[in-house]
Amino acid sequence: MNYALNHFPEILQRAGQHAWLAGVPLVLGLLIAVPVGWLARRFPKASPWLVGGSGLLYTIPSLALFILMPLILGTRILDPLNVIVAMTIYTLALLVRTVVDGLSAVPRDTVAAATAMGYSPVRRFLAVDLPLAVPVIAAGLRVAAVSNVAIVSVASLLGIPNLGFFLTDGYQNYDNGEIWTGIVSCLILALVFDLLIQLAERLLTPWQRVVHG
Amino acid sequence: MITSIWTWLTAPAQWSGAGGIPTRLWEHIWACLLVLVIAAAIAWPLGAWIAHAGRGRWLISVANAARAVPSLGLLFAVAMWMSGMFSGSTLAFTIPPTIVLVILAIPPLLAGAYAGVHEVDPAVRDAARGMGMTGGEVLRKVELPIALPLILSGLRSASLQVIATWTIAAVLSVGGLGRYLIDGLASADYAQMAGGAVLVAVLALLVDGMLALLQRLVVSPGLTGRRRRRARTGIPRATASRPTA
Amino acid sequence: MIRFEGVTKKYDDSIAVDHLDLEFPDGAITCLVGPSGCGKTTSLRMINRMIELTSGRVTIDGRDIRDQPAAKLRRGIGYVIQHAGLFPHRTVVDNVATVPLLNGWDKRKARARAHEVLELVGLPGNFASRYPAQLSGGQQQRVGVARALAADPPIMLMDEPFSAVDPVVREQLQDEFLKLQGELGKTIVFVTHDIDEAIKLGDQVAVMRVGGRLAQVAQPAALLADPADDFVADFVGRDRGYRALSFADTPSLPLASEPTIELGASVDQARAATSDRWLLVVQDGRPQGWVEPARLTGPIEADSLHRGGTVARVDGPLRASLDAALSSPARRGVLVDHEGRLVGTVRAHEVLTAIEQTDRPRSDDEASGGIRLGKERG
Numbered sequence: 001m002n003y004a005l006n007h008f009p010e011i012l013q014r015a016g017q018h019a020w021l022a023g024v025p026l027v028l029g030l031l032i033a034v035p036v037g038w039l040a041r042r043f044p045k046a047s048p049w050l051v052g053g054s055g056l057l058y059t060i061p062s063l064a065l066f067i068l069m070p071l072i073l074g075t076r077i078l079d080p081l082n083v084i085v086a087m088t089i090y091t092l093a094l095l096v097r098t099v100v101d102g103l104s105a106v107p108r109d110t111v112a113a114a115t116a117m118g119y120s121p122v123r124r125f126l127a128v129d130l131p132l133a134v135p136v137i138a139a140g141l142r143v144a145a146v147s148n149v150a151i152v153s154v155a156s157l158l159g160i161p162n163l164g165f166f167l168t169d170g171y172q173n174y175d176n177g178e179i180w181t182g183i184v185s186c187l188i189l190a191l192v193f194d195l196l197i198q199l200a201e202r203l204l205t206p207w208q209r210v211v212h213g
Numbered sequence: 214m215i216t217s218i219w220t221w222l223t224a225p226a227q228w229s230g231a232g233g234i235p236t237r238l239w240e241h242i243w244a245c246l247l248v249l250v251i252a253a254a255i256a257w258p259l260g261a262w263i264a265h266a267g268r269g270r271w272l273i274s275v276a277n278a279a280r281a282v283p284s285l286g287l288l289f290a291v292a293m294w295m296s297g298m299f300s301g302s303t304l305a306f307t308i309p310p311t312i313v314l315v316i317l318a319i320p321p322l323l324a325g326a327y328a329g330v331h332e333v334d335p336a337v338r339d340a341a342r343g344m345g346m347t348g349g350e351v352l353r354k355v356e357l358p359i360a361l362p363l364i365l366s367g368l369r370s371a372s373l374q375v376i377a378t379w380t381i382a383a384v385l386s387v388g389g390l391g392r393y394l395i396d397g398l399a400s401a402d403y404a405q406m407a408g409g410a411v412l413v414a415v416l417a418l419l420v421d422g423m424l425a426l427l428q429r430l431v432v433s434p435g436l437t438g439r440r441r442r443r444a445r446t447g448i449p450r451a452t453a454s455r456p457t458a
Numbered sequence: 459m460i461r462f463e464g465v466t467k468k469y470d471d472s473i474a475v476d477h478l479d480l481e482f483p484d485g486a487i488t489c490l491v492g493p494s495g496c497g498k499t500t501s502l503r504m505i506n507r508m509i510e511l512t513s514g515r516v517t518i519d520g521r522d523i524r525d526q527p528a529a530k531l532r533r534g535i536g537y538v539i540q541h542a543g544l545f546p547h548r549t550v551v552d553n554v555a556t557v558p559l560l561n562g563w564d565k566r567k568a569r570a571r572a573h574e575v576l577e578l579v580g581l582p583g584n585f586a587s588r589y590p591a592q593l594s595g596g597q598q599q600r601v602g603v604a605r606a607l608a609a610d611p612p613i614m615l616m617d618e619p620f621s622a623v624d625p626v627v628r629e630q631l632q633d634e635f636l637k638l639q640g641e642l643g644k645t646i647v648f649v650t651h652d653i654d655e656a657i658k659l660g661d662q663v664a665v666m667r668v669g670g671r672l673a674q675v676a677q678p679a680a681l682l683a684d685p686a687d688d689f690v691a692d693f694v695g696r697d698r699g700y701r702a703l704s705f706a707d708t709p710s711l712p713l714a715s716e717p718t719i720e721l722g723a724s725v726d727q728a729r730a731a732t733s734d735r736w737l738l739v740v741q742d743g744r745p746q747g748w749v750e751p752a753r754l755t756g757p758i759e760a761d762s763l764h765r766g767g768t769v770a771r772v773d774g775p776l777r778a779s780l781d782a783a784l785s786s787p788a789r790r791g792v793l794v795d796h797e798g799r800l801v802g803t804v805r806a807h808e809v810l811t812a813i814e815q816t817d818r819p820r821s822d823d824e825a826s827g828g829i830r831l832g833k834e835r836g
Contacts, residue, residue, distance in 0.1 A: 059421045061377030063394055064410035071214060071407060146281045153283040154381060158398065164285060171289040171384075179293065183286035190281040340543030343508055343615075344557050344605070345533030358547045433547035435589030 003177035004184075011163075011181065015189055018162040021083050021155065022148040022193070028084075029091025030141065036092070037099025038125060051097050058093035062086065062151045066158055083155045090151065091144045098140025102133030135208065138201035145193040153186055163189065217404040218411065227408075232392070234412065240388035241416065245375045248311055252318035252371065257364070260326025261352070273327050276320035284378045287313045292385050310382035317378055318371040325367015329360025362436055365428045369421060376417050390416065459484050460505060460613065460645065465514035467500050467670070474500040475670035477514070482662075484612075485643040489660035491650055492693070497670030498649045502615050505647060506532045518613065533560055536606030536614035536644070540622050542598040544590035550576065550601050551586035557609040568608075575604040580634060596627035603635070607642075616648045620655070632658060653694055657682065657701065665690050679705030703777035709812050711779065713772075713793065713802030721746055725754045736764075736788035743799040745769055745792045769794055772801045780809045 004011065036054070040047040060068075069075065069082035106129050114128040156164025166182030169175075202209065221227065227234050263269045292309040333356050341355045357364075383391025393409025396402075460482040467475040475497040482488045490498040503509040505516060507528040516523045523531055544553050554572035559565065576586060579600040590598055599619060606614055620628045620635075636659060639646065650656050656663045657678040664675040667689055674686040682702035685691035695701075717732045721741045728751040731737055739746045739758055747763030754762075767786035770778035772793040783791030783806040790803035 056418070056421075059373050059417045060414045061373075061380050061417055063377070063380050063391070064413040064417075067394060067406050067410040068414070070403075071218075077403065077406075150281060150283045153285050157285070157381070157384065157395075164283065167283065167286045167289050168384075171293065174293070176290070176293055179286060179289050183283060183290065186283045186286065187281055334541075334543065334546075336539055336541040336543035337545060338543075339508070340537065340539055340602075340605075341545070343506060343532055343537035343539070345529045345531070345560055347529045350529075350560070355545055359545075361547075433589070435546050435548065435591060 003175065004181045007181070011166075011185055014161060014163050014165055015185055018149070018152055018164075018186070018189055019193075021080060021152045021160075021162055022087065022145070022189075024084055025087035025091045026141065026145055026148060026193075028088045029095050029144065030137075032088075032092055033095035033099050034130070036096050037103060040096065040100050041103045047100065051100060054093045054096040056093075057089050062090075062154050063157065065089070066155055066160075078159055080160055083152060083160055087148050087152065091148060094144045094147070095137070095140055098137055098143075099133065102136030102140070103129055105136055106132045131204065134201060134204050138197055138204075142194050142197050145197060146190045149186055149190040149193060153182070214403075214407075218407045221404040221408040222411070237388060237390050237392055238412070238416070241376070241379060241390045244307075244311070244314075244379050244387070244389055245372065248314040248318055248375050248379070249368070249372060251311075252315045252375075253322055253368070255315070256319045256322035257326045260323040261330045261356070261360070264327045264330035265352070265356070273324060276323045279316070280320055284313070284317055284374075285381055287316065288378070288382055288385060306386045310379070310385050310387050314375050314378055314382070318375050321367045321370040321374065323367075325364045325370075326360065329363035329367075330356050332363065333359045358433060359436065362428065362432050365424065365432070369424045369428075372420055372424065373417055376413070376420060380413050459519060460647065461517045461520075462501070463515040463517070465501070465504065465516060466512050467497070467504060467509060468512045473670055475504070475511075478670065478672055480664055480672060480675060482645060482647055484645050486661035487639060487646040487648055487659055488662045488664060489648045489650060489656035490664050490666060491653055491656040491660075492666035492673070493668060494651060495668050496666040498651075498666050499617055500670065501666070502617055502647055502649045505613075505615055506535045506537060508532075533557055533609065534611050534613070536609075536611045538599075538602045538606045538614065538616040538619040540618040542590075542602035542619075544598055544601055544605070546590050549587050549589055550581070550593070553590065553601055554605045554608050556605060561609055572604070572608055575607050576601070578607065578638065579604045594627075595623045596631060599623060599631060603638075612645055614644045614646045616646060618650055619648075621650065621652065628655075635659070654701075657704070665693060677705075700777070703780060703813065704775045706776040706813070707773070709815070711772075711793070711804045711812055712808055713804055714790070716790065716792075716800065716803045718745075718800065719749075719758065721758055721760065724757050725751070728754055728758060734788065736790075738788075738792065738800070738803075739763055740800055745794065745798075745800050748787050767792060769798075771796065776809065776813055779804060780806060780813075783809055 036050055040050040065086045066082055067077070069086055070077055070079070073079075073081060073085060075081050110128065110132065111124070114124045119127065152162050153164030153167060156162055156168050163182055163185045166178050166185065170178030170182060230236070259272070263272060288310055291313050295309045295312075296305070298305070298308075337355060337359070338351060341351045346354065379387070379389050380391035380394060383389060383395040390409055390413045393405050393412070397404070397406030397409060462478045462480040465475060465478045466473065478497075478501060480488075480501075490501055492498050500509055504511045505518075505523065507523060544550075545556070548556075551569055551572045554575055555565075555568040558568035558571055563571070573583065573586060576583075581597065581600055581604065585593070585597070585601075590601070593601065599622075602619065603616075606616075620631045623631065632655065648656075648659060650659075660678055662675060663678050663681050665673040665681070667673045673693075674681065674690045676684075676686075679702060681690070682694060682698040682705070685694055685698075691698075716738050717734075718738045718740045719728050719731045721739055723731075728737055728749065732751065735750060735752070736748045737751050739749055746760070747765045748767065749758055749763060764787050767788075768778070768782045769792045770782040772795060779791055779793065781791075782793065783789065783804055786792065786803075788803075790805055791809070792803055793801045795801050
């Protein structure tokens, strides 16, 4: 507790770094996963490859992926871009399946009605399918957010600044308070992400708030 | 860059001795197996019981929430907490990460067993009992085989989690492939780090592939692709759905 | 014989079954019918102890069901439920072999028996290796029945077994079930919420009311003719008078001989055969349909027949004879023998006369009142 109080500005700064490393991939992953998920729905034969292929990336352990990133990107090992790209890959791996599931859960009658009213395929996707898939996608996004926040701390082993610094530094200094500061800060950040996504979901799906009966 | 990694991977010195790849690989696999066996022994019966008895569901929620805890933090915290307990023994290095990994492996295993058993159609369970199966027979012959796909999915995520975290656990001086990543980092030897990273990635992919294969072999074909076939028989939704009795 | 003696099932705040006394005769189908919440399913499930009774006694052949372990009791009682509850991970044949295997049969013998029973419920051999998910709802129900029959239990408990399939398949399943029961003669307890199903299938129908009390137990004909109270009358429904005819055997009706013509005969032959507008076409003595000789343009073909009329068996229920007369374009109902050969025709008013002369299981006052009313109007 003392550690946290004495180092409050530093915690905020590292939390900001952490949020950036975990949050940007979340947005990028979602932006890529939506068209990929649409492709998978559109071309069912390609679906197992798209979903399975992105799932395969998820099996690569985080530390290994961080280390291998410079090989692909030509970056230095300390470059935060490695973490951003690696986390985007993880997010994508989780979200492609979620987007496919979410789109599959849209009632067929609704889609048929929209088509019958004369929506073009792309407009129908944006105006009908996607909004109705929001609850499922949001659920997947929450899982990805929590997992991202936890994984980013691993990057601190490589010296990339984030909340994980308190973990490695605390272990080196034999400072229990510092380690727990790191753990609790990560949990709080994960909670903030979770709440923000829930809030966004509520704003995007006003129809879900209508009380039935 | 890639050639230096290749040189590192293929150097004969890398393939023998205490720090050699076969030894490190074996250490890694052995540790992960041990962790998974302990975690499964705890999580599977517990998950099946919760689904069966319908009590203690909060445990599932707690386990899911526990996934937010950074594994690195847990490793350090437990290592520190236990640092005095096994002084002088090599166990001092191995036991804390083993405990942490068991803790981390439990949530996916528990969720898999719970969801699998929970998903068994109540009519199937009712029929099994009505035909004269004892509680144990219902579990062994009906619930577990039907739950198998989800139980194995849980095992797959748990094993990935364990392989990844044991790699990180190398910072606590345990053996395994993670040594190359951590030692390479300490001595600024990128070839060693990247070579180790490749090995870890290949191990994870192979284990996942093998478990996927196992899933194919042991899960009844009656359970896979079930929706597709039902759709093909063309039972209208109205008749297939459950009227309220 | 299954016997309920003052059987009660209480839950914390409600009574599901209230002092039920009921007998289920051997070799007969007893239908438990009633609105939802009347305790019919609870009553059925107390027989194989899926639900334990609170007080009272259930005996099978005089032996209390609590005398043996529940699992052992259940292995000797067939159990069929609404959604079949087939094991999705086992093939059809392995599903059916379940109880024989539980009873310790060896695998080969159990499977041979399973194939035998599948044949019995009308599922040919190529279904045996399929998985439940590959079957239609009706086929799944058949497997459910086969699975219950596999160990040849003397008693079968059937809880709304046909209610989840569409009406056409349901009727088919009911007919086959009756035929099967005719061969097997099991003691069957059949729960349904559908009074028509109960009347069609039951040798005895027990109507239950909400609160788990017995409203009336009777043979279907008696239930239709003489409901014990308003609740039963309401539940049995409006056109029960007409439906009751299903249970009245056709008395000797005044049969008229009908001129007929063979399928394939020429126009001239047809016109020579009758002076009436309609002519009955037969093949090997079996009625095929009606033709209008005046409208014929060529030899009588199967395609050109009017097939609107139903055909009734001369020894069948009155309802069928009346329907045959009403549905025939010639207004003459076609009656056949048990081999489907033409016996003669009958007119609707002749069937009605026969109905009025039948002894109805109803008090004389009401019956004569009905007739008098009819006469005044005429």
